[in-house]
Amino acid sequence: MGSEIKRDAEDLIKLHGIPPREVYLDSENSGLIFPEALKAMVDCYVSYGYGHPSITHKVGWESYEVLVKSSEVISRALGCNSDEIVYLHSGTEANNLAVLGFAKAHGDSSRRKILVSSIEHLSVIHAAESLAKYGFEVVKIPVDGEGFVDLDALSSLIDSNTLMVSVGIVNHEIGVIQDLRGIVEVVKDRDENIVLHTDAVDALGRVKFNLKDLGVDLASFSSHKVFGPKGAACLYVRDGLNLEPILYGQLSTQRLWPGLENVPAICGFAKAVEVMMNNFSEFNSKMMGFRDMLIDGILNSVDHSILNGPRGGRRVSDNVNISFIYCEGEALTVELSLRGIYVSSGSACTSRILQPSHVLIAIGRRFEEAHGSILMKVTPMHSSDDIKYVLENIPKAVGRVRSISPFKSG
Ligand SMILES: Cc1ncc(COP(=O)(O)O)c(C=O)c1O
Structure with missing residues (x-):
């Protein structure tokens, strides 16, 4: 790894500070451990x-x-x-x-x-x-x-x-x-x-x-x-x-x-x-509950938000992927990070090279819809207080990013 990247990361972590609560929702990219x-x-x-x-x-x-x-x-x-x-x-x-x-x-x-x-x-x-x-x-x-x-x-x-x-x-x-x-x-x-x-x-x-x-x-x-x-x-x-x-x-x-x-x-x-x-039913019903709390809570509280992928039993228990139109996904990950909520944007695995996710494009999302998406994965280790904290903060974070975004409504 280049020393500049390392220095950047050290500076960013110092600048970032410690948020009041931390909720890690990025186990798509790197998981927590039992x-x-x-x-x-x-x-x-x-x-x-x-x-x-x-x-x-x-x-x-x-x-x-x-x-x-x-x-x-x-x-x-x-x-x-x-x-x-x-x-x-x-x-x-x-x-x-x-x-x-x-x-x-x-x-x-x-x-x-x-x-x-x-x-x-x-x-x-x-x-x-x-x-x-x-x-x-x-x-x-x-x-x-x-x-x-x-x-x-x-x-x-x-x-x-x-x-x-x-x-x-x-x-x-x-x-x-x-x-x-x-x-x-x-x-x-x-x-x-x-x-x-x-x-x-x-x-x-x-x-x-x-x-x-x-x-x-x-x-x-x-x-x-x-x-x-x-x-x-x-x-x-x-x-x-x-x-x-x-x-x-x-x-x-x-x-x-x-x-x-x-x-x-x-x-x-x-x-x-x-x-x-050994905990298959308990873990999956818990994750499904958190997943649906997040999906319903976000779609009901944030205008111009769209769920990517199916609902209910045809969707895996841990996955929440939502596009926020007029919002830049990378900026949203940073805004959420400042609030202690760690998610990934667009395609998790391609987020370091700003390209819209091939998955979202394949399901027919437009470029700006794919760009304004965030991916969250809930786990059996989360609590309902974690999910409530995320639900309180997402509308505020999206509102702030939209206020400075080049993608404007109307
Ligand atoms: C469906 C799928 N396949 C493959 C991979 C790659 O796995 P790994 O991170 O262990 O390389 C991932 C990782 O996120 C994944 O979600």
């Missing part, structure tokens, strides 16, 4: 699981045992076998291995077409697009105004040239829960040899699914999205599916992702999955 998951990780670092799981001595065997036990917990939650899990360090890496590793293993096939939904995470879209120079064609599957994949359009895009389809279960920005079963049926009915990848990073712990029942071939997950530690993630690779590594190295228990596994983070990941699944 205390149980933190403890499991720290225990590994200090006593049991800090060694290299491939080495043949007691400390290595202990790490290997932690890895095996973590895989049992995670695979049980996903509905797959523990040897179908490959560990990596982020959801981004999992999506890249799924797309690039599969294409690489089938580089000599006559099938050259990869279908991705137009609202996929950029780690799927950009990985697929990077294959164009090797003769692959990437085609985007359209979605409707709420973000649902158009099944007829999907069916008509499939042909004998199609190698792979990638559609996420839950969209990270607008929270739409796809009819993945329907999508798998359309794809496999047309041609059972087409491989289906799902980015399930935002679905784990929030949507009930079983990978074997769903019938997907590849699925990505990330620890920080289930309130586990950063630095752990996994890719489900269906038994018998051929993938090529995209990284090379030496010591590892796994062929597809070489190098030292982050055993403490994986152990924390497994603990977070366990906590999330």
